């Protein structure tokens with residue numbers, strides 16, 4: 001079990017009073033009265049954005065006090081739209097960016113503060129050589145709360161390179177700025193060290209797992225560096241064009257350029273990249289007419305590639321065993337032109353309910369949903385039993401979601417090795433229970449949104465050993481670091497003929 005780094009004697013709470021602080025930086029923290037009036041004046045000192053320090057400190061502390069943390073974006077939507085909060089759109093955007101940055105770099109902020117105070121056995125001069133993996137084993141997110149908010153937000157702002165005005169109370173801190181530059185220099189000298197992981201907001205203890213992935217996928221050092229750098233920000237929001245609804249548009253409005261322009265007219269920052277539509281920030285996609293009419297779906301590029309691995313055709317009988325809210329189900333149905341059947345199952349009814357809503361919006365009429373909990377093989381519907389099973393089965397297994405931690409940075413701090421073992425057991429079980437439903441000569445596809453070898457290649461190879469009727473056709477990582485999207489895994493296996 002992880003232990004918190006407790007408040008140190010020379011803790012962040014003495015921020016601004018440290019004997020080591022040069023006299024000049026004392027003045028960087030204006031007196032309370034002055035700070036309040038600056039915060040109240042919004043865009044004082046000419047900076048863009050108008051989030052104020054009290055609001056961000058309040059938001060962060062509310063977030064930290066959540067016992068069970070929902071995805072940050074969903075939580076923020078609720079907080080920033082609360083009727084009593086007077087956050088302007090501009091403010092909300094700044095606050096939201098700051099919260100995401102804080103989640104990404106909270107561990108780095110703790111490490112920097114430890115180095116500043118030479119506590120927990122770390123010092124800045126030997127930062128690159130320090131055993132950050134052991135330090136990480138002892139760290140937990142609550143450690144960020146032992147630091148003075150001014151110090152915390154100073155580090156977050158420095159690392160994020162953002163001109164947020166709410167940290168103006170600490171915008172001059174020579175001692176911290178000097179330490180920061182020193183560490184950045186050490187990271188540049190050793191870009192694949194545990195310190196570099198910390199720098200990119202990735203737990204140093206993940207280094208051996210990432211190295212294992214790099215070796216397995218033949219990622220070069222620069223691929224791995226790119227992967228780490230990608231963790232510092234969001235991927236674009238990728239959009240999929242739904243063929244089932246596209247024909248409802250006038251013929252001259254169907255090509256990608258026309259769709260992009262139409263989205264832009266509705267205020268969506270739509271771009272065309274490598275023959276795919278995406279939106280940066282995702283603002284407005286959900287309320288655009290094209291989305292509401294089911295012409296476009298939000299689906300990450302790597303997830304679209306997983307669905308494509310099934311090569312769905314009209315007339316196919318497909319089982320999407322872990323369908324969730326139907327991201328891949330709908331992509332499969334779109335390729336089938338409402339001919340054939342997609343059976344979508346999941347452990348949770350509420351997800352299937354959402355899937356049904358989405359299927360109706362998308363015009364997918366060949367999707368049927370059932371609850372299934374993988375305790376036993378699925379009872380095949382009659383028409384499927386008649387042909388000895390499904391043509392294609394997709395197991396999009398529950399996983400650590402490590403490949404999506406870029407868009408959901410909180411998850412990287414919650415994941416631990418006990419979870420990992422439990423997940424692998426679930427993955428093995430679901431795959432084993434799904435396999436009998438594949439017809440002879442049929443296809444079984446296993447997918448996760450994780451880059452961890454233990455959740456991917458290891459699961460597939462154990463399955464193949466125990467199920468000699470299946471042979472591996474292909475397995476690969478999709479997306480990051482090659483593409484600017486999530487990082488996912490897909491394996492295609494074929495069942496022998498009878």
Ligand SMILES: C[S@@+](CC[C@H](N)C(=O)[O-])C[C@H]1O[C@@H](n2cnc3c(N)ncnc32)[C@H](O)[C@@H]1O
Nearest residue numbers: 322323324326327328346347373374396397398
């Ligand atoms: C990676 S998510 C699926 C995402 C979905 N395929 C999509 O594209 O949006 C994994 C899903 O597996 C479901 N699941 C977890 N344990 C399960 C079990 N024992 N039996 C069936 N489904 C399960 C979860 O509820 C979750 O929706």
